[in-house]
Amino acid sequence: MQAPPHQIRALYTASTVTVYQAYAPHLGLPAARDGRFPAAWKRDRMTWIKPSFLWMMYRCGWGAKEGQETVLAVEITREGFEWALARSCLSHYERGLHPDQASWKRALKAAPARVQWDPERDLRLRPLPYRSLQLGLAGEAARRYADEWTVSITDVTPLAHEIHALVRRDELDAAAKLLPEERPYPAGDDLLRHLRGPRRDEGDGGHAGREGDEGDGGR
Numbered sequence: 001m002q003a004p005p006h007q008i009r010a011l012y013t014a015s016t017v018t019v020y021q022a023y024a025p026h027l028g029l030p031a032a033r034d035g036r037f038p039a040a041w042k043r044d045r046m047t048w049i050k051p052s053f054l055w056m057m058y059r060c061g062w063g064a065k066e067g068q069e070t071v072l073a074v075e076i077t078r079e080g081f082e083w084a085l086a087r088s089c090l091s092h093y094e095r096g097l098h099p100d101q102a103s104w105k106r107a108l109k110a111a112p113a114r115v116q117w118d119p120e121r122d123l124r125l126r127p128l129p130y131r132s133l134q135l136g137l138a139g140e141a142a143r144r145y146a147d148e149w150t151v152s153i154t155d156v157t158p159l160a161h162e163i164h165a166l167v168r169r170d171e172l173d174a175a176a177k178l179l180p181e182e183r184p185y186p187a188g189d190d191l192l193r194h195l196r197g198p199r200r201d202e203g204d205g206g207h208a209g210r211e212g213d214e215g216d217g218g219r
Helices: 025-034 053-060 078-086 101-110 140-149 157-168 172-178 189-195
Strands: 016-023 047-049 070-077 088-090 113-121 127-137 150-155
Touching (some): 016 025, 025 150, 053 070, 078 127, 078 140, 088 101
Antiparallel strands (some): 016 070, 047 127, 070 150, 113 127
């Protein structure tokens, strides 16, 4: 059965949810080593987190793009994740969801987090007819993410390379068995009602999580 067009799917436990980012080694490796983001991680800039492993692979090219060579699985508290969702604004104006463009612009400017839904990806990184959440954190949300919500940080670059090698050999069943077990996240309607936009199956919005566009991946 096909997933709903706007649904969060993630690897999660009773208290945490795993999101992905990709960084240059000078940031990613110390973060994984110490289990926290280093001082060089800019807490005053927007950072995009992604619960979808394959969408992260699409964005970072399986860890091959410059400035995105280190792929991190960041385990954060569900409390923090849901705090950000509750205070998010869609990254684009949506007729019928926002009263008007001016209201949306005010909400976007005030929100510490923003959401974009981009096409989910398959193992060959082709777009699927349903969406994947990208969550952008700024200001208070970015600081809380780095210094309060983060439970653990793991370098999953070797896993990305292993799965990619299997895909290139057309061993898709073997590749699929290595993927993180992402399940529908139990986010109720009250948490997502203000974040559900229309279903647009064609193309990729291309605005969220442009890793490396500010020289330090994940941003």
